[in-house]
Amino acid sequence: MSLIEKLIRPEIRQLSAYHVQDATGFIKLDAMENPYTFTDSLKKAWLTVLSDVDVNRYPDPSPETLKQVLREAFGISEQAEILLGNGSDELIQILALALSTNARGEKACVLAPEPGFVMYNMIAKYTNMNYVGVPLHSEDFSLPVEAMLTAIKKHQPAITYIAYPNNPTGNLFNENDIETIIQQASGIVVVDEAYNPFANNNSFMPLLDKYDNLIVMRTVSKMGLAGLRFGYMAGAKAWMAEFDKVRMPYNINALTQASIRFALENKQAFDEQAVILCDERARILQSLNSLQGVQAYPSAANFVLYKISDSVPSDAVSVFEALKDAGILIKNMHKPNSPLENCLRVTVGTPDENTAFLSVMYQLFS
Numbered sequence: 346m347s348l349i350e351k352l353i354r355p356e357i358r359q360l361s362a363y364h365v366q367d368a369t370g371f372i373k374l375d376a377m378e379n380p381y382t383f384t385d386s387l388k389k390a391w392l393t394v395l396s397d398v399d400v401n402r403y404p405d406p407s408p409e410t411l412k413q414v415l416r417e418a419f420g421i422s423e424q425a426e427i428l429l430g431n432g433s434d435e436l437i438q439i440l441a442l443a444l445s446t447n448a449r450g451e452k453a454c455v456l457a458p459e460p461g462f463v464m465y466n467m468i469a470k471y472t473n474m475n476y477v478g479v480p481l482h483s484e485d486f487s488l489p490v491e492a493m494l495t496a497i498k499k500h501q502p503a504i505t506y507i508a509y510p511n512n513p514t515g516n517l518f519n520e521n522d523i524e525t526i527i528q529q530a531s532g533i534v535v536v537d538e539a540y541n542p543f544a545n546n547n548s549f550m551p552l553l554d555k556y557d558n559l560i561v562m563r564t565v566s567k568m569g570l571a572g573l574r575f576g577y578m579a580g581a582k583a584w585m586a587e588f589d590k591v592r593m594p595y596n597i598n599a600l601t602q603a604s605i606r607f608a609l610e611n612k613q614a615f616d617e618q619a620v621i622l623c624d625e626r627a628r629i630l631q632s633l634n635s636l637q638g639v640q641a642y643p644s645a646a647n648f649v650l651y652k653i654s655d656s657v658p659s660d661a662v663s664v665f666e667a668l669k670d671a672g673i674l675i676k677n678m679h680k681p682n683s684p685l686e687n688c689l690r691v692t693v694g695t696p697d698e699n700t701a702f703l704s705v706m707y708q709l710f711s
């Protein structure tokens with residue numbers, strides 16, 4: 346047995362590292378990024394802010410002013426505590442580190458509807474937790490409340506994740522269904538609102554004061570700051586105090602802290618971009634649905650999931666390749682015999698990028 350086989354457990358050895366498609370030269374509609382960046386005048390002001398950062402010093406380990414800015418910008422209750430992460434991926438990891446083994450020394454469980462965000466499952470694997478996926482209703486990807494409640498009863502998860510809206514399906518689950526799950530959960534329920542800027546103010550943030558086991562998680566990645574790696578979660582003070590103990594002391598670097606403050610002082614620019622992206626989302630949805638053999642699902646996020654019907658000669662893989670040949674990169678979600686069979690996911694880009702994408706789709710389906 347090699348040293349690696351001896352020291353690294355099979356669950357880790359069987360993983361492959363997170364794969365990112367090379368996007369050089371492509372119209373990039375694969376990763377839910379906002380296509381817009383700062384305007385030239387904002388860029389200038391931003392650089393001035395950055396030039397005042399003392400990078401010889403460690404960053405503020407718990408930036409209270411930044412948290413206050415977040416509270417005001419995003420309507421976070423004064424009663425709730427906020428924890429910052431190097432992207433929400435790190436927040437998911439922090440939760441796993443704190444909860445992986447319970448007080449009785451038992452391996453804890455993570456539960457989430459599927460198809461869902463892959464990192465819930467991946468990070469459970471990294472931290473030696475059990476993971477249970479509950480299949481969404483296959484016809485419309487709605488939340489199977491009864492199946493969720495049964496699975497919660499059976500597996501007693503320490504964490505139940507619900508992405509709202511869901512990735513990769515794009516839909517908002519029924520709010521009352523989620524509230525029922527929060528009420529009957531065996532542990533904490535994390536409502537992951539990564540796509541909140543596009544979700545027409547649907548949020549569980551106002552319910553934080555009502556439920557001690559509710560945590561609302563957000564990221565700035567999809568709203569237009571993916572490169573900064575910054576997410577936050579809000580919840581009851583007692584929970585956050587525990588999670589804060591397993592956080593790396595300086596997890597948010599000084600340039601990111603300064604940039605987030607700057608960005609939120611100019612939040613209007615992002616709000617305006619979100620309006621354009623939501624209008625474009627409607628255009629993409631309508632255009633795709635006008636094609637024979639294509640079914641696009643309603644979305645409250647900055648992407649659209651669509652399915653290639655069995656009744657047409659092409660399939661998702663060939664559509665994906667044809668788009669790629671035309672210089673357009675989207676995400677191939679196809680997995681045989683799964684709810685995402687023959688599905689593709691396109692991120693909403695600029696109007697020109699979306700037009701380029703749609704014109705290839707028109708060519709393929711007319």
Ligand SMILES: *Cc1c(COP(=O)(O)O)cnc(C)c1O
Nearest residue numbers: 432433434462508512539564566
């Ligand atoms: C993209 C995404 C995240 C990760 O966001 P980062 O802050 O970039 O790590 C979390 N949850 C969902 C549902 C996402 O789609």
